[in-house]
Amino acid sequence: MKIKHIIIGFLTLALGGCTEYLDRPPLTAFTDETAWETEDNVRMYANKYYPSFFTGYGTGYGYSGAALMGFTFSDDAVNLGRQGNFTRAVPNTGAWSYTLLRSINLMIDRVENNMADKLEEEAYLHWMGIGRFFRGFRYSQLVFQYGDVPYYDHVVSDIDLDDLYKPRTPRNEVMDAVYEDFKFSLENVRLNDGDQTVNRYVVAGIVSRLALHEGTWQKYYYNNNEQARKFFELAVEAGNMVKNSGRYDIVTDYRSLFASNDLKGNPDVLLYRHYDAAVGVTHAIATNSNLTESLIFGPSTDLIKSYICQDGEVWQNSDVEDPSNFEIENLMKTRDSRFEASYHIEPQSRNRGSLLYITKFIPRDIEESVAAGGPVPPEFLSADNVTDYPVLRYSEVLINLIEAKAELATVGGAAVTQGDLDETINKIRERPLAAQAIERGVEKTAPLVLGELPQDPARDPEVSALLWEIRRERRMEFAFEASRIADLERWHKLDYMDTDAHADLLSGSWVNFPEELSSELEPANIGEISVVGLDGSITVYNGSNGDEMEGFYRHTSNEGRLPFLNQPNINPYLAPISKSEMDEYATRGYELKQTEGWPQN
Incomplete structure (x- = not known):
């Protein structure tokens, strides 16, 4: 189950749920009858899920879902030319994929029915927990994208048309099942199953993310506070499980988390993706930070203005020296230390989108050498990068935890305390600074104080001052790393991407x-x-x-995106199902309803 060396053999092909492989003869001695005999076999089977769920920097030039290149569609980024548009019409082809779910359900079925008497109880419960964790993870992804989706907790028969063409299952019913899967996993997955494997703390960290996502979606999109509270409580439970374990800490300077060749043993990281040229596992993300690549995107003015000043105030009210001076070098001295750690110190014409390179993903010494006129080392060219990616960071768990607590307080939970802030946001702000940052005059940001929250003139009036600052912290911590667009969706705030209303998105x-x-x-x-x-x-x-x-x-070629809010038959928050998928149902005598907010014909 290691990310570093994923073993993909016949077991993956024969049991993975991909029909193109089902009629091929065995390539090894493993078959469905013999594979489910030992724990090593089920471990091998589960290996293949890691690259699907933990993308990291991707592989080679595969940018889909990867940090930096995968997150340029949000209010964090400005692109050269017309800004990216939301989907505006139902596609003719394409559909949701159930390949992973079929494979996961098969694993759960085989462990339950073929291995219950072959594994010790602890091992049996662990692997059931692993299977149910991945199932809940995948259904969360589908629900966040489509809303109602057909739910299966079993392997579907190829000849059971009523099951194959079942209608969409209501979102809450699906997510209630996901909730139960997550609860089971939190109770039964091993605390430790070896280096670089999913253990109970990794499960808890991911659950803190996904449960928070569903809770906020329920609160802000569906106005269902009862369902929201259920998932906020789960997010808090999961976050506390990680925090109270004492296994993790904030001890690494920000840039080093993304520019290290080996994150093994780093307490800032619960799970990472390791890259190794010797086994042909490399990526190309750091290449796009090497100051020589021509880029057409970079940080938007909107993002740049959002960084808090080192005294903990917004720039409009800060007492730092010259807070309204937005020259890059001055920002590095006056803003939160993550600004200095994330961007190059001077504008570069090769970045035609923003003029500001995102150097968060390349080592400081390489950046400095190239900026001084030196060559780019081969490992930071092309798709030969081998820096590790922190798939799940402790800081994310802490921010998930404090946001969940703050949201829970709005639906009947206990109020956030200063102690809560000190254990989460303020702990993150106390992370060590790199020596180069200190030389530039960078200082740690002042703590967030509950009774002295910044009075931001740019704050959305629908968002409390506390939640606004928690969301700001999230934005600074995960810029170009995690999906900002997913945050805007779950907060029901895609209006922040309206370029007509927010001119700072175009500069x-x-x-x-x-x-x-x-x-x-x-x-x-x-x-x-x-x-x-x-x-x-x-x-x-x-x-x-x-x-x-x-x-x-x-x-001057930068243009705003086309209207996407309050447009008839357009719902930017949920994806439509293609016409071909609906037609496929119809030809079999079944009906597949279109996603809410999209035309039904």
Whole structure:
């Protein structure tokens, strides 16, 4: 069950639920009749789920779901040209995939029916817990994407058409089953099953994420506080399980968590994905942070403005020196330390989206060497990167925990205390600083104090000051790492991505063109580049106003996304099912209803 060396053999192919392999002869001695004999066999079977659920940096040039490249569709990123649009029409083809679920249900079935008398009770319960954990994980993903989905807790027969073409199961019924799977896993998965394997604390960390997601979705989208409370309580239970274990801590500087070749034994990390060129497991994410790649995206002005100042105040009210100076070097001295750890110190013309490189995913010494004119080492070119990815970090569990507690307080739970903040957000803010950061004047951010919360003039009035600051902390901690878009969806706040209402989504970092990028003030860029002042005024370069070109960079080709809110037959919060899938049901004499908010024909 290791991420490092996933063993994919006939067992994976024969039992994985992919019909294209079912009619092929055995490639090894393993068959469905002989595979479920030992714990090692079931362990081998479960190995294949790791890359599906724990993407990390992906592999090779496979960016789907990977950090950095997989998270450019949100209010954190500005893209060159038109900003990405939400789905606006029902697709003709494509459907949800049940391949993983069929495989997982098969595993659960075989462990339950073929191995109950072959395994010790502890081993039996552990592997049932592993299977049910992955099943709950996958159903959570489907529900978060589609809402109601057909639910199966068994292996479906190929000839049972009523089962194969069953209608969508109501979301709450599906998630109640997921809840039971998670509770079982939290009670029965081993506390330790070896290095780099899913243990009870990994289960708890993931459950803290998924239960919080469902709780907030129920509260803000469906207005179902009873169901929301159930999942908030589960998120708190899971988060406390990790925190109270004493196994994990915040001891590593921020950048090193993403630029290390080996995270083994790091107490900041519950689970990581290891990369090793010797076995052909590499990625390409760090290459996009090496200062030489041409990129068309970067941090938006909206994200840049959201970083808290080192005194714990928003920039509009801060007492740090010159808080309204948005030059990158000044931001590194005045903002939360994660800003300095995440971006290059000066604007770069090769990043046409924002001018600001996201260097969070490359070692500091490599960044400094390349910035000084040195070559990029081969392991940070192409798809030859071998830096590890922290799949599940302790800081995420802590932020999940404090958000769940704050949300639970709004639906009848106990109020958040200063002790809660000190054990979560303030513990994260106390993480060590890199030596290079200290040399630049970076300091740790002041603690968040319950009675002295920042008064942010940009705060959404529908969100309490406490939840606003918790959400800010989440945004700073996980920028370009976890899915910001998923947070906006579960908070029912996709309006934050409305470019008509939020002009800061169309611009990037602050730049003083005459002093920092004078080479860009050339005839070819006349009418192409512009800057946006703090007052929102836009100055377009016309060839003779170079001395006025200071502000937030905005390429003139940048256009807002098409309307997606309050549009008939468009629901940006849930994905539609394709027409071909609905037609397939109809040809068999069954009905598959379209996702809520989308046209039913």
